[in-house]
Amino acid sequence: MKIRRYSGSARVPLERRAWPDAVIERAPRWLSTDLRDGNQSLAEPMTPARKLMMFDLLVGMGYKEIEVGFPAASRDDHDFVRMLVERDLIPDDVRVSVLVQARDELIERTVASLEGARRATIHLYAATSPQFRDLVFGMSRDACKDLAVQGARLVMKYAERTLDGCDLGFQFSPEHFNDTEPDFSLEVCEAVMDVWQPEAGREIILNFPATVERATPNVFADQIEWMHRNLSRREHVCLSVHPHNDRGTGVAAAELAVMAGADRIEGCLFGNGERAGNVCLVTLGLNLSTQGVDPGIDFSDLDRVRRTVEHCTGMPVHPRHPYGGDLVYTAFSGSHQDAIRKGFDAAEREAERTGTGPADQPWRVPYLPLDPRDVGRTHEAVVRINSQSGKGGLAYVMSTRHGLTLPRDLQIDFARRIQAVADAEGGEIPPDRVMEVFRREYVLDRVPDGTTGRGVPVAAARGTVTLHVDTGHAGAARRDDVAVYAEYRVDGACHWGAGIERDVQAAALAAVRAAVRRAGPDPARARGDAEEKGRHGRRGAGRALRVKAGR
């Protein structure tokens, strides 16, 4: 592979930077550009119907600023804007924006597309980086600045003519800001501000894109802090950032930018967008939420959000995508599963102790970034079994999926058997298969009289039987079934059996018979003793009834 350095990220001479010590204590303003930057990156851009579905989703989630297209680009983009305006589909508390280049005829058409809108923002952009000036525009710095200034003037000219009565906002982006000399970005922005004249009640949005992410996120943070410190009329400027994810650090860049003074972030759901995507709004929002900061966006049904995004973009969300991927709340590895189970148990105990619900406590469960229920998932799939799993995970599946709380030594015994199945069969062992193996290993088949407790001869003579009565309902069978586990120790070995029956006595007998049967064909004397002691079985959390079976 050839190693070539990109020539051109612009570093700023920042001294005594403040952003490293900053803490984000409130959410920035969000702008969703799913319908513009997200849409322009699709092989098949969204139809107006899909755009509307995405728009409704964004509005429903609580986004208040939505870039709805590039009306001069295509008929679909233009028609969609007209549809929103003419059908009055934009809620009063939502501001839509449209993007345009600094080109006269495009600006005229773009402004015209908004005719009749009550509130809207025109977003003008012009690239400012030396590479763009040299390679694409063939312009000097002054000519490039002029392009932006002329663009701003044209927006105002056409808006005055066409958008009477519209609460008009204005946004300017020096495209490739992250590659642009900082003093030149500042010069262009100041010149554009001189045209728009921001003041109280007339903000300007200055949006700084990392059009192609080229450097570590600290470099972007420095650039933003430098702009934040040096822009004039700062109180009337909404300082916005627009990170891309080419180096995979779009989220970090956005967060550090907020620490450095940014007020607003532009991005897309699940990081759709040009090349490696725009910064992901879902990750940013839920990152805040897990720090205890309200993002102001509703993520409570994240699977529905994901399905809608997948439908509209025609692209699947990766199973490992932060917060929204299929597998991000699932552990296969044993030690993770064990810690998760203990974390859930501790939360329940704490809830009981304090008389609160588990959801009211701070989230402390290891290996899970948040409570899956907070984003509309369940706890069912947090543990899945394969060859990497251990007894803790198995106990979790048995308890949550089948209602059986296995004693620790039985968990160990069962884990060995499941491991053998996993090694032999490979792949995942779904919960029903786990139960099938449990029944095969520990539960006697039902006999013609309908129970496992009678009619099967018990042959046991020596050893001890300890009965463990399960207090949970045995979801594996009927809701009101009782499970009893028999731990039969004989000749230095331990044999487990389980009984799942309507009442505790029948379950105890069945468990003893199963354990004795598993011990092999030997002793014949345990039967009477075990049946006698089983009759005294009691239900109770964690209670083990010791029964001497044989002498």
Ligand SMILES: CC(=O)SCCNC(=O)CCNC(=O)[C@H](O)C(C)(C)COP(=O)(O)OP(=O)(O)OC[C@H]1O[C@@H](n2cnc3c(N)ncnc32)[C@H](O)[C@@H]1OP(=O)(O)O
């Ligand atoms: C970083 C971003 O995401 S920016 C947004 C990019 N999005 C899009 O491009 C999607 C929508 N775009 C389009 O549909 C088309 O490109 C249109 C309608 C805007 C323009 O179409 P066309 O003029 O036919 O073609 P094209 O895009 O190739 O034009 C490029 C010209 O625009 C110029 N240009 C590029 N950006 C800008 C800008 N911000 N302001 C002014 N001129 C610009 C180029 O220098 C080039 O000029 P030239 O014709 O003198 O060489």
Ligand SMILES: CC(C)C(=O)C(=O)O
């Ligand atoms: C137009 C600007 C904001 C943009 O999309 C980019 O630079 O990525």
